Amino acid sequence: MSSGENPKSAQVKIKVWDLPTRLFHWSMIALLGGLWWSAEVGEMQWHQVFAYGLLILIGFRILWGLVGSETSRFSHFVKSPTQVLAYVRQPERRSIGHNPLGGYMVVAMILVLVAQLTTGLFATDEIFTEGPLYSYVSSELAGTLTWLHKQNFNLLLLLAALHILAVIWHGIKGDKLVGAMITGYKSVSHESVIEFKFRSGLVALTLVGVLAGLVVNYLIWPIAAML
Numbered sequence: 001m002s003s004g005e006n007p008k009s010a011q012v013k014i015k016v017w018d019l020p021t022r023l024f025h026w027s028m029i030a031l032l033g034g035l036w037w038s039a040e041v042g043e044m045q046w047h048q049v050f051a052y053g054l055l056i057l058i059g060f061r062i063l064w065g066l067v068g069s070e071t072s073r074f075s076h077f078v079k080s081p082t083q084v085l086a087y088v089r090q091p092e093r094r095s096i097g098h099n100p101l102g103g104y105m106v107v108a109m110i111l112v113l114v115a116q117l118t119t120g121l122f123a124t125d126e127i128f129t130e131g132p133l134y135s136y137v138s139s140e141l142a143g144t145l146t147w148l149h150k151q152n153f154n155l156l157l158l159l160a161a162l163h164i165l166a167v168i169w170h171g172i173k174g175d176k177l178v179g180a181m182i183t184g185y186k187s188v189s190h191e192s193v194i195e196f197k198f199r200s201g202l203v204a205l206t207l208v209g210v211l212a213g214l215v216v217n218y219l220i221w222p223i224a225a226m227l
Contacts, residue, residue, distance in 0.1 A: 011187040014194065016097055016180055018069040020060075020204035025181055028057050032160070044129035045223055048120075052219045055117050058110060059211045060204070069198040071096075077103035096186065096194055105163060112156050119149035132219060 031054045038047035065074040077098035079087075087100040098106060121133040123146040134142055167177050180186040188194075 010190050012190055012193050013185045013187050014096070015184055015196065015198070016071055016186045017184045018072065018198045018204075019184065019201055020064060020208075021069065021072045022181055022184055024057055024061050024064070028054065031057065032156075044125055045226065048129070048131075048223050049220055051117060051120055052215050052223075054113065055219075056208065056211045056215050058113050058117065059215075060208050061110065063207050063211075064204060067199070068204065070196040071098075074103075074107070078107060079103060096188060096192065097196075102166065105159070105166070109156075109159050109163070112152060112159060116149065116152050116156060119145045119152060122146070123149045 031050050034050040035047060035054065038044065038050060064072050067073075070076055077100070079100040084100040084104060087095075095102075121131040122137055122142050124130045124134050124142055125146075137145070170177050176186070
């Protein structure tokens with residue numbers, strides 16, 4: 001190091017994302033791709049299987065947002081509107097983990113996915129496939145929920161596009177979000193080093209195991225038997 005170099009300017013790698021959060025992120029992308037493909041080609045039984053897999057993931061993410069690692073908790077990245085506006089005015093200020101605006105995007109994505117999954121439980125293609133709760137509502141209400149299920153997917157695509165654009169923009173600015181979500185580590189300046197608290201992966205595995213057991217037993221297994 002030269003005598004004129006400021007040691008605080010050195011980049012240090014710190015752990016930001018735990019393995020459960022990273023696996024959730026990439027698994028969700030894979031399942032959304034599978035859901036789109038199965039709907040496009042009319043493989044509705046596979047569409048249901050992928051949807052129930054996504055139900056497990058979303059259920060886990062909500063629970064992990066309450067009891068998981070520090071950076072994965074809603075309390076860590078869901079900020080007040082005032083803090084979000086302050087970030088919008090000074091977007092050059094980097095955040096470790098989800099930034100205030102990104103935190104709202106996470107919540108919006110989860111809410112839209114919950115709406116998509118919920119309406120799908122009552123939806124029908126009016127040919128062979130019906131959601132497991134279709135028989136509990138009138139045909140008129142089922143038709144409305146089916147319409148909402150289809151229209152909500154467009155909103156989901158919009159949010160996905162905005163997320164991708166945000167990732168690209170941050171990448172141009174030098175904030176490597178994709179790399180951090182792959183490795184779990186992020187390079188920060190020496191003065192920005194923070195040690196976060198992480199929950200054991202066994203806790204995440206237990207949560208996923210319980211959710212998967214319920215969903216597989218009551219929703220996936222009846223469909224898998226017909227594939």
